[in-house]
Amino acid sequence: DIVMTQSPDSLAVSLGERATINCKSSQSLLTSSNNKNFLAWYQQKPGQPPKLLIYWASTRDSGVPDRFSGSGSGTDFTLTISSLQAEDVAVYYCQQYYATPPTFGQGTKLEIK
Amino acid sequence: EVQLVESGGGVVQPGGSLRLSCAASGFTFEDFAMHWVRRAPGRGLEWVSLISGDGGSAYYADSMKGRFTISRDNSKNSLYLQMNSLRSEDTAFYYCAKGGRSGYYSNYLDYWGQGSLVTVSS
Numbered sequence: 001d002i003v004m005t006q007s008p009d010s011l012a013v014s015l016g017e018r019a020t021i022n023c024k025s026s027q028s029l030l031t032s033s034n035n036k037n038f039l040a041w042y043q044q045k046p047g048q049p050p051k052l053l054i055y056w057a058s059t060r061d062s063g064v065p066d067r068f069s070g071s072g073s074g075t076d077f078t079l080t081i082s083s084l085q086a087e088d089v090a091v092y093y094c095q096q097y098y099a100t101p102p103t104f105g106q107g108t109k110l111e112i113k
Numbered sequence: 114e115v116q117l118v119e120s121g122g123g124v125v126q127p128g129g130s131l132r133l134s135c136a137a138s139g140f141t142f143e144d145f146a147m148h149w150v151r152r153a154p155g156r157g158l159e160w161v162s163l164i165s166g167d168g169g170s171a172y173y174a175d176s177m178k179g180r181f182t183i184s185r186d187n188s189k190n191s192l193y194l195q196m197n198s199l200r201s202e203d204t205a206f207y208y209c210a211k212g213g214r215s216g217y218y219s220n221y222l223d224y225w226g227q228g229s230l231v232t233v234s235s
Contacts, residue, residue, distance in 0.1 A: 040221035042158070049208050049225040050150075050158060061223065093158050100163070100172050100219040102148075107157035 002026050002096050006105035012113040019081040021108045023094035028074045029057075031098070038098035041070055041079045044107075045090045053092075054079065086112065115139035115224045117209050122229030129199050133229055135192040135209030143167065143187040146212040148222060149194050151205040161207070162194065163218060170218065199233045206230050 003026040013019040029038045037057035042050040052061045054070040057077055067082045081088055089112060094105040121133040135147070149161040162183040164171045171183050182195040192209050206228040212220035 038219075042222075044152075044158070049228055050210075050222075051225070052213070052221060052223050055213060055221040055223075091157070095158075095221065097219040097221050101174060102160050102163075102219045104158045104160060 001101055002029075002099055002103050004094055004096055004103050004105040006092075006094060006108050008108060009106070010109040010111070012111045013081075013084045014113045015086065016083050017113075019084050019088070019110055021079045021092050021094075021110070023072075023077040023079070023105050025075045025077075025096055025098075027098075029077075029096050029098045030074050037073050037077070038096055039070075039072070039077050040095045040097065041068075042093045042095065043088075043090045044093065050093065081110075084110075084112070115211065117211065117224055117226035119207065119209055119226040119229035122207065122231045124232045124234060125199055126235050127199060127201060127233055129233070130195070130197045131199065131231060133194040133196070133207055133209075133231070135194075135226055137190045137192065137209075137211070140211065142185075142190040144215045146218050146220060147185060147192045148210045148212065148220075149183060149192075149207060150210055150222070150225075151203075151207045152228075153202070153205040156205075159205075163212070164192070165218060166216065172218070196231070199231075201233050204231060204233045 039057040041054040044050040058070045148163045164183045209226045210222035211224040213223040
């Protein structure tokens with residue numbers, strides 16, 4: 001199985017500041033056939049189900065604010081929140097869908113400093 | 114509007130069984146693989162199982178193989194998870210989720226249900 005490792009495990013950022021979460025996969029998630037990375041990011045707020053934020057490593061899902069962006073390729077990926085809002089407090093997960101079974105990172109808890 | 118509504122959770126003793134259901138609406142159910150994902154208290158998301166759109170193929174996480182069975186009834190737009198030989202470590206919220214790409218197994222998950230709580234305790 002592909003192992004997904006996120007860093008850091010937790011993060012505290014001031015309102016309006018940038019938050020950066022990293023995700024590393026144990027093998028490349030890039031396919032040469034379509035030059036896409038099979039990597040998604042999710043946000044899970046307390047008491048709610050996960051919500052898809054980004055897929056193909058950098059494509060925002062419909063309705064996701066543009067302060068959320070994804071980048072990276074191959075084995076190293078980043079989720080960036082450009083200006084942290086209070087409603088962004090949540091746990092964030094990366095997930096690979098390059099291979100079956102799909103696998104998640106362990107999660108990064110984002111809090112307000 | 115896509116909706117996924119789970120049911121069937123509850124409290125069960127170790128070694129017991131439980132069947133979760135997920136009612137889907139708002140999309141062509143048979144076109145998409147469906148997944149179960151869980152989150153145990155204090156832990157992260159863990160993928161459980163997936164089933165292809167036609168129900169002909171199923172995959173499981175290693176710790177669930179032989180104990181859990183995923184199935185679907187496309188005539189009822191419903192997904193199921195039969196859980197047997199339950200252990201305390203199976204205590205979690207169980208979410209059904211829709212695959213984002215028609216016809217593909219491993220997938221990003223674009224819609225999720227609210228979750229159904231399974232508690233395994235004596």
